[in-house]
Amino acid sequence: MFTTNPSYSDITPEILQLTELCYENSNIDTSLYEKYDVKRGLRDLSGKGVVTGLTEISEIQSGTEDEDGNYIPGKGKLYYRGIDVEDIINGSIESGHYCYEETAYLLLFGQLPTREQLNEFTKMLAYYRTLPTNFVRDIILKAPSGNMMNTLARSVLTLYAYDDRADDISIPNVLRQCIQLIALFPCLSVYGYQAYSHYHGGKSLIIHTPKPELSTAENILRMLRPNKKYTPLEARILDVALVLHAEHGGGNNSTFTTHVVSSSGTDTYSAIAASLGSLKGPKHGGANIKVMQMFDDLKRSVSDWSDEDALRSYLTDILDKKAFDKSGLIYGMGHAVYSLSDPRAEILKGLVKSLCEEKGLMEEYKLYTNVERIAAQLIAEKRRIYKGVSANVDFYSGFVYSMLGLPVELYTPIFAVARIAGWSAHRIEELINAGKIIRPSYISVKKREKYMPIDER
Numbered sequence: 001m002f003t004t005n006p007s008y009s010d011i012t013p014e015i016l017q018l019t020e021l022c023y024e025n026s027n028i029d030t031s032l033y034e035k036y037d038v039k040r041g042l043r044d045l046s047g048k049g050v051v052t053g054l055t056e057i058s059e060i061q062s063g064t065e066d067e068d069g070n071y072i073p074g075k076g077k078l079y080y081r082g083i084d085v086e087d088i089i090n091g092s093i094e095s096g097h098y099c100y101e102e103t104a105y106l107l108l109f110g111q112l113p114t115r116e117q118l119n120e121f122t123k124m125l126a127y128y129r130t131l132p133t134n135f136v137r138d139i140i141l142k143a144p145s146g147n148m149m150n151t152l153a154r155s156v157l158t159l160y161a162y163d164d165r166a167d168d169i170s171i172p173n174v175l176r177q178c179i180q181l182i183a184l185f186p187c188l189s190v191y192g193y194q195a196y197s198h199y200h201g202g203k204s205l206i207i208h209t210p211k212p213e214l215s216t217a218e219n220i221l222r223m224l225r226p227n228k229k230y231t232p233l234e235a236r237i238l239d240v241a242l243v244l245h246a247e248h249g250g251g252n253n254s255t256f257t258t259h260v261v262s263s264s265g266t267d268t269y270s271a272i273a274a275s276l277g278s279l280k281g282p283k284h285g286g287a288n289i290k291v292m293q294m295f296d297d298l299k300r301s302v303s304d305w306s307d308e309d310a311l312r313s314y315l316t317d318i319l320d321k322k323a324f325d326k327s328g329l330i331y332g333m334g335h336a337v338y339s340l341s342d343p344r345a346e347i348l349k350g351l352v353k354s355l356c357e358e359k360g361l362m363e364e365y366k367l368y369t370n371v372e373r374i375a376a377q378l379i380a381e382k383r384r385i386y387k388g389v390s391a392n393v394d395f396y397s398g399f400v401y402s403m404l405g406l407p408v409e410l411y412t413p414i415f416a417v418a419r420i421a422g423w424s425a426h427r428i429e430e431l432i433n434a435g436k437i438i439r440p441s442y443i444s445v446k447k448r449e450k451y452m453p454i455d456e457r
Contacts, residue, residue, distance in 0.1 A: 028445060036443050049251050049337070052438075053259060057081065057107060057425045060249035062338045073339035076346075076390075080247060081106050086347060089240055098215035098235070100242040101125065104182055104421040107247055108175070108428070126212035128183035129219070132162045136191055136207060144195040148413045149280035151192035153273045156181070160269040167267050169431060177268040178424035185420050186216055189413035190223040196409065217242060220417070225405070233358055234404055237351045241400055244344040244393060245415050247422030249337070254278040254285070258423045262430040263438040275423050276416055285412040288398035290325075291332040292408065295399075297324045298371070305367045312374050319382050330375045332395030344393035352396050355403050368399060 006012045033040055042050045061077035078085045080103060088106070092099030097118070105113045105121050113121060139158050145151045159181075160166045165173050191207060198205035206226050210219040217239035221230040248255070257278040261271040279285035301323070302310045317323035318330050335342055349369075356365040372391045379389045401411055 032445050036445075038443065052251075052256070055426070055429060056110065057422070057429060058247045058249050060251075060337050063340075076335075076338040076341045076343045078244075078248070078343045081110050083112070085243065086343060089243055089347060093236070098217060098239045100216050100239050100246065100418070100421075103243045103246050107421050107425040108178070122215075123212075124179060125183040125216070126210075128180045129187060129210050129212070131184060131187060132159075135162070140188070140191050141195050141205075144192070144199050146196065146200060147280070148189065148192050148196065148409045149276060149285075149416070151196070152185070152188055152413055152416060153276040153280075155188045155192065156269050156273050156276065159184075160267065163269075166269060169265060169267065171428060171431060174268055174428060174431060178420075178427065181268070181272060182420050182424060185413075185417045186210070186220050186223065189410060189417055190220060192413070193224070193407060193410050197407070215239060216417070220414070221404070224410075231358070233355060237355055237400060238404060240347065240351055241397055241414075242418040244347060245397075245418035247419070247425065252284070253281070254419065255422060255426050258426045259430045260438045262427045263434070263436070265437075268427065271427055272420065272423060275419075279416055279419065280412060285415045287331060287392075288394040288401070289408055289411050291394050292398040292402060292411075294318075294324050294331050295367075295371075305363060305370075308370060308374065311370060312378065315371065315375050315378055316382075319378060330379065332391055332398075333372075333375045333379060334389045335392040338390065338392065341390045342392045345391045345396055348393065348396040348400060349391075352400055352403075355400065359403055361403065364399070368396070 004010070004012060032038075039050045042052065044050065058081070059079040061074075061079070063072050063074040080088065083106070088103060089099055092102060101122050102113060102118055105118060135155075135158075139155060140151070145154070163177070168174075187210060194206055197203045204226070208223045208228055210223060214222060215235070218230065218235045220238060221235060222228045254275045258271055258275045261274045282290065298311075298314055299305070302314050304310060314323060315330060319328055321328045352368075353365055356362050372395060376389055376391070383389075398411060401414065406414065
């Protein structure tokens with residue numbers, strides 16, 4: 001019997017008491033992981049991921065091996081279907097077209113589209129970028145969540161009810177569903193934020209419909225901004241950010257989730273909702289928010305941004321768990337795979353400078369580059385990093401989003417808007433190569449106990 005009359009969200013004394021049992025009976029001796037050679041986080045002691053599958057969709061390159069098999073850190077590379085992502089971006093800029101749609105086509109179908117194929121694919125996305133009748137009113141505007149990722153996941157699961165072939169996992173039907181989701185994610189994300197902003201923030205409710213002739217990046221900015229206006233540079237940089245987040249090697253947490261859930265034979269909406277749940281986690285999709293919060297704290301703590309000694313002192317305090325969130329982490333620095341450089345960060349950095357010049361924010365740009373340089377030096381000095389450390393994509397992506405006027409609540413949903421292309425490609429690949437359900441092995445380290453009758457406990 002409760003000692004109080006709790007509301008739905010209350011953590012009662014009774015719950016706290018039961019929590020103690022969770023800690024008491026669920027705390028595993030860390031030495032057992034080494035004893036049984038368990039790869040925690042599916043990684044070996046060097047941080048290298050355990051191979052759990054094969055893919056043709058993308059590849060990360062962080063270094064090379066010498067003749068003796070020793071790892072040599074190198075410049076990071078990211079390939080989509082075997083093509084350097086940097087070449088994809090540069091090629092689209094040179095020819096004057098936006099590249100997210102081209103990238104989605106490449107990830108889904110395994111080859112770059114001709115101009116005619118790209119035009120047809122873009123028209124298909126525009127056609128599907130229409131939500132079911134009254135969906136915005138009945139689903140998105142009712143009971144808006146305080147977290148946009150939950151709003152997005154709920155919308156995806158609700159779309160199941162509108163699909164007469166929701167459980168059909170034949171490849172043609174799954175492809176249709178995936179293309180629809182790629183088209184709709186920008187609308188679901190922006191409309192979800194507008195509802196939140198209105199009902200939780202007291203702002204005017206503005207719902208702009210997308211324009212079929214615009215790219216994904218252009219439509220995001222148009223739907224989000226009250227005046228629907230944006231500059232070509234703003235749209236181009238958001239387009240590049242979407243490309244850089246569209247896919248990442250197949251071994252990341254949310255994409256692995258896509259494979260695991262798809263291997264069970266479940267429907268597309270359930271698989272993508274599970275991937276969204278993974279991406280929501282701050283260790284995955286929310287990292288750029290932590291970068292922005294860290295820089296906000298830095299700006300409050302260091303008055304002269306050009307004082308490198310002051311910056312070094314602040315960053316040292318972070319590593320010593322004396323500053324910011326006292327986690328000991330300089331957010332945006334380092335990556336599980338990349339060593340000397342993250343190619344996504346390198347590409348964004350050049351475009352960030354152009355945007356800072358357009359918006360008169362060169363002082364902030366210099367601050368970011370100084371922190372990047374000093375942080376890499378400090379981490380190398382204070383931590384034993386076997387493969388080197390560099391800025392990752394999150395270091396600059398949050399800065400980009402803030403300059404574009406994107407609210408923090410949309411940072412992770414925009415990541416999902418990009419990554420749905422990669423998730424879709426991996427879901428299709430998993431279903432085409434369907435084998436056994438993915439079922440990892442866990443070793444039980446609990447001693448056997450006899451059952452005790454309830455009156456003798």
